[in-house]
Amino acid sequence: MDVYTRCASGVRQNNGQTTWQVSGDRILNVNVFCYEKGEDNDRFEMLNDAIKEAASHVHRAVHQSQEHFEDLCPKTPSDFHTLFRYPPKKAIEMATSQDVLEAAVDIVDSLAKSTVQLNTVGGIEALSAEELKYLSEETGCMAYRHENETKTAMGPCFKAGDIRANEIPTLTSLHVLMVREHNRIATALASINPHWDGETLYQETKKIVGALFQHITFAEYLPSIASKRALDKVGPYTGYKPxxxxxxxxxxxxxxxxxxxxFIAPVIARLDSDFEPIPEGNLMLQHGFFQPWRIIEQGGIDPIIRGVFAVGxxxxxxxxxxxxxxxxxxxxxxxxxxxxxxxxxxxxxxxxxxxxxxxxxxxxxxxxxxxxxxxxxxxxxxxxxxxxxxxxxxxxxxxxxxxxxxxxxxxxxxxxxxxxxxxxxxxxxxxxxxRFWYENPGVFTSSQLLELKKSSLARVICDNTDIDELPINVFRRADMSSFKKCQDLPEIDLEKWRRDETDKEEPKMKCPEDIVFKIPPSLTKKEWTISWAEPYVVDNVDDSVTVVSTCRSGDAFPEGVTKVTYSATDSSGNCATCSFSVVVTS
Structure with a gap:
């Protein structure tokens, strides 16, 4: 993959190509993109220096990786397989030209923030149209110009765990929707439990959003795409299987x-509140790749989400x-x-x-x-x-x-x-x-689980957009006459996550005594099923205490000593633990 850079002194050039070399082997080709010198020449120095620094970093990483590879001296196919399946730390750093792009963008972003006093994404708006084009080729996010042609701006990529969240507007819209849901729940929990710190709010919210994904996937998505025979095979949840x-x-x-x-449609439908195309019209799929600015500048996520469930x-x-x-x-x-x-x-x-x-x-x-x-x-x-x-x-x-x-x-x-x-x-x-599946006993209280099972993707859309009419199950194509108002859809009652700040007392808990199982001489099994009565648990305030354990009654145990630990947590976060041993001996 070629990387655009400006003509620079000190770089070997051959027919417009710059070649980075390591030990005589060509590693990275950098296509030289020459700008004519002028009064704005200095404005490209930041971009050029960033790319040079990034490429230098890649050069060092590749060189270190090659040295390590030579030291390892792989001789057999098995040696090569081991090397590439379990690469050493230096080999993990081995970069391609894509790494140059990403590293350069990070450097440009840092420099822009330090030199441009603007409340913009990385100070990008201070760059010219030509610089934007130059930078957009590096990032994969296209530059665009406002319709009145008076201002040039870069459409920033949305930050997520993966740059591909920006791949198409429908995918980006789903990411935005779920981030909004996370923030909505966190805000509500902060009001319900003002004594919670930021970390507790984050972890509790993350746990709820993860459960929503799991419930929506199995209760709505899977029944919408699979046959009855497959759904019968999936069956209801029967518990964690280690x-x-x-x-x-x-x-x-x-x-x-x-x-x-x-199943990806060639046209991204973008519909207004009357389910008609927005003024900018529907979007051809090939014009939407890595174009997140179309969400920012052309109506937000609502038209796209309407198009997904209304058109199919x-x-x-x-x-x-x-x-x-x-x-x-x-x-x-x-x-x-x-x-x-x-x-x-x-x-x-x-x-x-x-x-x-x-x-x-x-x-x-x-x-x-x-x-x-x-x-x-x-x-x-x-x-x-x-x-x-x-x-x-x-x-x-x-x-x-x-x-x-x-x-x-x-x-x-x-x-x-x-x-x-x-x-x-x-x-x-x-x-x-x-082990943390949302239906697994102890992950949520029984009252919380009942609330989570009220959730739907339609409800998430209602709570985080201005859409107020949609199908009950947005995964199924439905006639508009069957659409429901948001007010008619069940809501999760987050009050079930309220914790009593004054409750400082741990639940009372008692585990069974140590269990000793003697293997009959005539049997040679490697593991043995051991059962016991569940621990006694009671709390002074909460009737639904969350209980989790490292092993469960009815699990298979090998010969030797296995420690089993139970923990009980009430709705105020007070936790008690107890342990016992399972001894399997001949």
Missing amino acids: DVDASVSNVFATVALRCGHA AKDLNSEELVSSALTEHLFETSDRMSLDLEAMDIQRGRDHGLPSYTKWLEFCGFAKVTKFRHLRKRIKNQKVLMKFRKLYRHPDNIDAFIGALVEDPIGGAVMGPVNECLLTMQFIRARDGD
Whole structure:
């Protein structure tokens, strides 16, 4: 990836290219962008110096990484695999040209703040139009000019845990919505519990927002996309299972999760309160990549959110699986050439070493496929099957991503059976293997849990926008005649989180005595199921005390001594603990 920089002395140039070298090997190409010298020449010094400093940092990191690589002397494929799967600290710092961009922007931001006395994002508004263009190419956020042409400004990217929060306005709007919900809840809790400090407010609010995500995902989103058969497999929550791995599987991250790309509409509908297009009109998807200024300058998030639930997603169509805005024009507004998202999705599966589509069919319990004709009931579009036959020659060569994507949906699902299988399996594991799942006893009090289960994404939208009419479930396309007023939707009563400031007394708690289990001589099991009566807990004020433990009655215990600790927390934050040991001995 090339990085634009200005012609500068002391940098070796060759046909307009600047090459950074480490030990004789070309590491980074920097495309020289020459500005003519003039009275404003000094104004580019800040940008140029920032890029030079950033590139210097990258140069050092790459050099250190190369030295470490040579010291390690990998000789076998296993050595290389170990090196890149578990890179040393210096190797983690190994930078690409993208790191130069990000580091340069950070430096420019710091310099702008120190030299420009303006209440703007990084003092950006002090830069000229040419400088804005120069800087926008570095950040991926496009510069724009107000309609009256009297003022030039940079549309700043919204800060989030990932720069991709700015990727398209719909995604950015959801981030803004949830940040507003966090702040709304924190403000309410601060009023209810004025004795809480900032850290307590943050942690309690974060816990509630996380629970809202979990509830909305399983109560609204999943039933809107999956078949009844899949939902029956997910079933109701039955408790935390410590032997379940809640981490994200490779195939979910690279195949099932990416099926959502097929539902992204080529047009972002932006609707006013009458559900008509706003004056700026709807937005073509390819004109919205990394354009967060369109939210700031063109009506905020309300028109975009209205468009999402009123117009709906793109239909799954095997003739055009993914919109051409994503296959022909991806990021063309913020980069120098467009990308093809579908090609990237296919290649990602190959890079991750995923088995073929037919192997995942078998994994999900479907019949083995050895001939293309075996797929006719799954993929009814014969043109697609003919293309598969021509391109792949054998069913075992079909890429997992594309094979799962072209399957016909069944049973009311919006996706094919393989994607549904992989998605529901991941959702089950993410829920059952999470010790802090919102429904797990002890995470919330029973009264708080009842309030959380009243929540919906529609209610979140009502509480954080000026939208006052919408479907009960915004994940389902509905006729406008069925829309509900916000006043008719249930609200969470945050009073259930009130804590008594005067209550300083811990709950009273008593654990069982130590448990000793002797293994019968005739048995050779490695683990043994041990049960006990739950601890006695009582509080002088609160009837619903939160109780959590390191192990639960009915868990499997290995031979040896295992310490079990229970903690009980009342609504005022007073906490009591008790412990006992489970001894399994021969």
